Amino acid sequence: MTSDWQKLNERIADCQACDRLVKHCHLVAKNKRRAYADQDYWGRPVPNMGPSRASLLIVGLAPGAHGANRTGRMFTGDRSGDWLFKALHRAGFANQAESSSQSDGLRLKSCVITAVCHCAPPDNKPTTEETLRCAPFLDQTIQELRPRVFLALGGLAWKAVVKYARQHDWLSGPQPKFSHGSFAQLVIPRRRKRCWLLGSYHPSQQNTFTGRLTEPMLNEIFQQANQFISDT
Numbered sequence: 001m002t003s004d005w006q007k008l009n010e011r012i013a014d015c016q017a018c019d020r021l022v023k024h025c026h027l028v029a030k031n032k033r034r035a036y037a038d039q040d041y042w043g044r045p046v047p048n049m050g051p052s053r054a055s056l057l058i059v060g061l062a063p064g065a066h067g068a069n070r071t072g073r074m075f076t077g078d079r080s081g082d083w084l085f086k087a088l089h090r091a092g093f094a095n096q097a098e099s100s101s102q103s104d105g106l107r108l109k110s111c112v113i114t115a116v117c118h119c120a121p122p123d124n125k126p127t128t129e130e131t132l133r134c135a136p137f138l139d140q141t142i143q144e145l146r147p148r149v150f151l152a153l154g155g156l157a158w159k160a161v162v163k164y165a166r167q168h169d170w171l172s173g174p175q176p177k178f179s180h181g182s183f184a185q186l187v188i189p190r191r192r193k194r195c196w197l198l199g200s201y202h203p204s205q206q207n208t209f210t211g212r213l214t215e216p217m218l219n220e221i222f223q224q225a226n227q228f229i230s231d232t
């Protein structure tokens with residue numbers, strides 16, 4: 001029987017709500033990068049990656065054109081993913097550090113990777129309308145998982161989780177500001193349970209090539225995430 005988690009991921013992969021993004025994903029899949037000319041690109045919305053039960057929900061921005069849009073798996077097949085999966089493996093959230101394709105044997109443990117926008121956008125920049133259109137998938141992902149820690153990779157992901165938390169009365173007081181290592185406590189009123197929002201710079205080449213984000217900095221983020229999970 002198909003689980004609710006599988007159904008959600010199938011709905012994401014089948015979505016065609018954003019004409020511009022659907023066309024862009026198809027176009028990239030058709031034109032391909034020369035290095036991947038012999039590969040079949042996924043070329044569609046990329047579903048969530050990971051098991052249906054997880055303590056950690058990582059929220060990225062959007063699939064890379066020749067990474068996740070090629071392989072069909074979040075962060076898989078590009079430099080950002082190389083950084084992320086190495087750190088996840090070091091922190092015990094992944095069974096291996098390498099991530100190259102859907103058949104590479106990689107499994108996440110108690111961790112799911114999602115995105116604010118499930119389709120690869122031109123110039124890595126979804127429009128506000130596109131992220132709003134995709135937001136119900138993030139809402140449904142959170143409702144399915146009920147994670148103990150949200151790790152927002154970048155300011156847009158941070159804002160999306162804050163918005164969800166406000167809408168569901170999980171957050172009161174001043175707006176928490178994003179920075180690398182910043183965090184905010186969220187309280188689920190009806191269940192009287194708390195969870196955490198943690199921020200990290202996105203492991204994009206723009207950040208890793210310039211030294212804005214280093215491996216020790218990313219390791220510390222996952223240590224903090226593990227600490228929050230064991231404290232919650």
Ligand code: SF4
Nearest residue numbers: 015017018045119134
């Ligand atoms: S960005 Fe989200 S809402 Fe828009 S087509 Fe892709 S999956 Fe659908």
